[in-house]
Amino acid sequence: MRCRAKICGITSVADALMVSAAGVDAIGLVFYPKSKRHVDIAQATEICRAVPPFVTTVGLFLDAQPDFVRTVLASVPLDVLQFHGSESPEYCRQFPRPYMKAVGMKGLAESGGFTAYADRYPDAQGFLVDSHAPGAAGGTGETFDWTQVPQDYPKPIILAGGLTPENVAEAIRLSRVYAVDVSSGVESAPGVKAPALVQAFMAGMGAA
Numbered sequence: 001m002r003c004r005a006k007i008c009g010i011t012s013v014a015d016a017l018m019v020s021a022a023g024v025d026a027i028g029l030v031f032y033p034k035s036k037r038h039v040d041i042a043q044a045t046e047i048c049r050a051v052p053p054f055v056t057t058v059g060l061f062l063d064a065q066p067d068f069v070r071t072v073l074a075s076v077p078l079d080v081l082q083f084h085g086s087e088s089p090e091y092c093r094q095f096p097r098p099y100m101k102a103v104g105m106k107g108l109a110e111s112g113g114f115t116a117y118a119d120r121y122p123d124a125q126g127f128l129v130d131s132h133a134p135g136a137a138g139g140t141g142e143t144f145d146w147t148q149v150p151q152d153y154p155k156p157i158i159l160a161g162g163l164t165p166e167n168v169a170e171a172i173r174l175s176r177v178y179a180v181d182v183s184s185g186v187e188s189a190p191g192v193k194a195p196a197l198v199q200a201f202m203a204g205m206g207a208a
């Protein structure tokens, strides 16, 4: 099965169209106010309405108030939610959308490991493994040991954290994941995606 690609931290219609034309399967919109890639409801609505069919729109939240998530969902046509903080299983399942749970892999082995963490979220659509410590914010731009990515978990695994055009093929070869997720590795500035880096990233995936 081919490895899918999500590009996170899209902040403009132009970038959404550019990465869609490059062949990505999903775009991520960051609704975390402290992020340099944060979008507001008006921007996000415009972006989601502009993306072509069959490109999945993912809303990233980090320990947001439930009412804020509901307010976003009332206006922005998101397909999937991504919870990147310390959200509980009960929190994640309360919204009328499928969700992915981000898992901070740093130090996770000492606190029970991936399977124990993921099993708490039986209704998650998949798990995004990122390089941050549990409880810390993600989007660090750092990699982690890809041999630690679970190989036999019965849900899709999305690999994130410090991926670049140069390392994505090796990351896919070592981890055999369902999808990869990249943000800073294809940027010219925070929140601004560089067409040449996006194309090189997609080509790098093809070399895996």
Ligand SMILES: O=C(O)c1ccccc1NCC(=O)[C@H](O)[C@H](O)COP(=O)(O)O
Binding pocket: 008, 009, 030, 032, 035, 036, 037, 060, 062, 084, 128, 130, 137, 138, 139, 140, 141, 142, 160, 161, 162, 163, 181, 182, 183, 184, 185
């Ligand atoms: O992008 C952010 O600013 C951000 C802030 C807080 C939590 C998560 C954030 N981003 C997550 C992502 O963009 C991706 O899911 C992933 O972590 C990849 O990021 P990168 O390492 O920059 O490729």
